[in-house]
Amino acid sequence: MPRYALNRRAFAHARRLIDARQYVLNSDWGEVQPKADDENRFLGSRSWDEYALWHLGLTDGAADGTKARYAFVFGDFRRIHRSGIIACHFRAAEWRHKEIELAAHRLLQYLDAKSG
Numbered sequence: 001m002p003r004y005a006l007n008r009r010a011f012a013h014a015r016r017l018i019d020a021r022q023y024v025l026n027s028d029w030g031e032v033q034p035k036a037d038d039e040n041r042f043l044g045s046r047s048w049d050e051y052a053l054w055h056l057g058l059t060d061g062a063a064d065g066t067k068a069r070y071a072f073v074f075g076d077f078r079r080i081h082r083s084g085i086i087a088c089h090f091r092a093a094e095w096r097h098k099e100i101e102l103a104a105h106r107l108l109q110y111l112d113a114k115s116g
Helices: 008-019 036-045 048-052 082-094 098-115
Strands: 004-006 055-059 070-073
Touching (some): 008 055, 036 048, 048 055, 070 082, 082 098
Antiparallel strands (some): 004 055, 055 070
């Protein structure tokens, strides 16, 4: 099973999005989460560093500049989704990636406090 480190830059990016009110509180994550075509379109006009900002996890051992390096996406490349944070939290808890689980939990609590 892969191991993941917390992408601290992505965590900070998520908090900035929340502070800027760039979030969606109610969405079906299965419908809005980025698909491969969405990722490819994003990467066609943006850098890998910008792509990384949307993923809470960094896959240990995977090379930078590859999709395999980035895990636990939480937004649609424009806004953070509450359902995306919940999905990250659930999946990280399910597979015992504690650092990612706790970061997602903190983001969810922060979003809920900020959104009232």
